[in-house]
Amino acid sequence: MPTISPEPPRPTEPHRARQVAESFGSDPDRYDRARPRYPSAMVERIVAESPGPAFLDVGTGTGIAARQFQAAGCRVLGVDPDARMADVARRLGLEVEVATFEAWDPVGREFDAVVAGQAWHWVDPVAGAAKAARVLRPGGLLAAFWNVFQFPPDVADAFAAVYRRVLPDSPFNAQAMMRKPLDGYQVMFTKAAGGIGEAGGFAEPRQWRFDWEQPYTRDEWLDQVPTTGGHTQLPPAAQEEVLAGMAAALDAHGGGFTMNYATVAVTATRTI
Secondary structure (H helix, E strand, O other): OOOOOOOOOOOOOHHHOHHHHOOHHHOHHHHHHHOOOOOHHHHHHHHHHOOOOEEEEEOOOOOHHHHHHHHOOOEEEEEEOOHHHHHHHHHOOOEEEEOOOOOOOOOOOOEEEEEEEOOHHHOOHHHHHHHHHHHEEEEEEEEEEEEEEEOOHHHHHHHHHHHHHHOOOOHHHOHHHHHOHHHHHHHHHHHHHHHHHHHOOEOOOEEEEEEEEEEEEHHHHHHHHHHOOOOOOOOHHHHHHHHHHHHHHHHHOOOEEEEEEEEEEEEEEEOO
16 A cells, blocks of 8 residues: 555555555554545545445454545445454444455445545555445446645655665665656556446546645654554564664755655446
8 A cells, every 4th residue: 555655566466465465554543643634625526526425444453544525415325354454444334244345244225435545555456446346336436536645756766775774675765756756656547447448337437636745744754654564563672773764864855854645536337
């Protein structure tokens, strides 16, 4: 889930990497506190293009996206494989069922929209799209979306140097990925669209993009880094060394930076 730290698509099928996919619940309160939200323009467009307010949030996690759709007037049911994440989401007012999406039983329920924030790459792209088609009403919307970080060039170079020193074999140290992350994530978007097409039952997939920015202090950024898929399984010593290197880089940069985000949604409408 590529959100807040260099986390390029893995060479293997991400949905088969269950150990990584289910590692985010190691600190769910930090995850909910630190992860970025989604742009209101995207939330509003998804709601506007859905035929009704019944939403299913796949890989809901702690309910970050689900709460935004709730605030927009939707009734949201979450599905997530991690009971630790689900517990936080429930505490924050969401209804959540614990299961992988592929194995989840809808028990005859239908929805106006199936959404997935930072999660669809952990779902089999064909089986997931087929399950979405099964539970969507005609005209319903499937929308999988990701926040893609876009570091300022000098910050990207400084962080890449940290990764080269601490984790020399990690893809995080590639300056090309740090500077042009959308090029790497396009593989993920193309795979999502391909799965929708192969599953059938949908109109031609579309890709929406929403650009926005968010300032970070040093401490805010360092709070986020351990919540990303590239870091949840790092040995503690390596994690601390990465964080120390980033802290020094940000101190030299004035104590913070402004992140430019591109939120990209792959969407498709359920055909009648």
